[in-house]
Amino acid sequence: MPNSDFLNAGQISGVFGIKGWIKVFSFTHPRENILRYSPWFLKKDNLIREVKVLDGQRHGNTVVVELEGIADRDAATALMGSEILIRRQQLPETGPDEYYWHDLIGLNVETESGVRLGIVDHLLETGANDVLVVIDGETERLIPFLQKQTVLKIDLSGQLIIVDWDPDF
Numbered sequence: 621m622p623n624s625d626f627l628n629a630g631q632i633s634g635v636f637g638i639k640g641w642i643k644v645f646s647f648t649h650p651r652e653n654i655l656r657y658s659p660w661f662l663k664k665d666n667l668i669r670e671v672k673v674l675d676g677q678r679h680g681n682t683v684v685v686e687l688e689g690i691a692d693r694d695a696a697t698a699l700m701g702s703e704i705l706i707r708r709q710q711l712p713e714t715g716p717d718e719y720y721w722h723d724l725i726g727l728n729v730e731t732e733s734g735v736r737l738g739i740v741d742h743l744l745e746t747g748a749n750d751v752l753v754v755i756d757g758e759t760e761r762l763i764p765f766l767q768k769q770t771v772l773k774i775d776l777s778g779q780l781i782i783v784d785w786d787p788d789f
Contacts, residue, residue: 626661626705627722630654633682635697640690642699644676644683649745652678654704655685661705668705717767719774721750728780729754729763732772735787737761752781761789 634643646654658673676685690696711720721743729737729752738756743765745751750765763785764770773782 625707627708627711628703629657629660629706630683630704632662632699632702632704634700635693636679636684638693639686640692640696641684641686642690642696643679644685644704645681646683646704650678651681652676652683654683657706657710660687661707662699662702663705664699664702719776723776724752724774724781726779727774727776729761730780730782731785731787732782737763737783737785737787740781752783761785 629648630644630646632642633645635641636643644654646652648654648657655673655676659670660673662669662671671690672688674686674688676683687699690699708722714720714723724740725742727740729740731737736756738754738759738761741753741755741760743750743752744762752761752763752765752771754761754763763783767774770784771781772784773780775781
């Protein structure tokens, strides 16, 4: 959804208790940051429903959340599998040389000498550093996202990332 007003921030993965709380698998880092972005827009079966986050906390690898208007286990069960969307405008502004992953997806990637490597398909978090997954037809390249090292320039308005990378690798 790179050109959408909404971003996928997580998914409702289960229910928690009998009072309507839900379990959420969050794509934010850290996971509990998803609680900062209220309201949520829940998407299921091509229907979108706006809900307000009332309370929540991290619970192991998930986050448990209380939503306005969801007061029992049956109502919570009906939400299972819903995507949790937030509006782009809900995100804090980035600083210099900071980017949200969704800003990079779809950008063209070239070497310093202008050799086209492909388009950013997605990013991976490896622990050591993030990795750009660049696709060009059948070729997939994994390029470390190390600014000023492998990633030399990011031009969001020009839809281009310049990298120091061997095109044969």
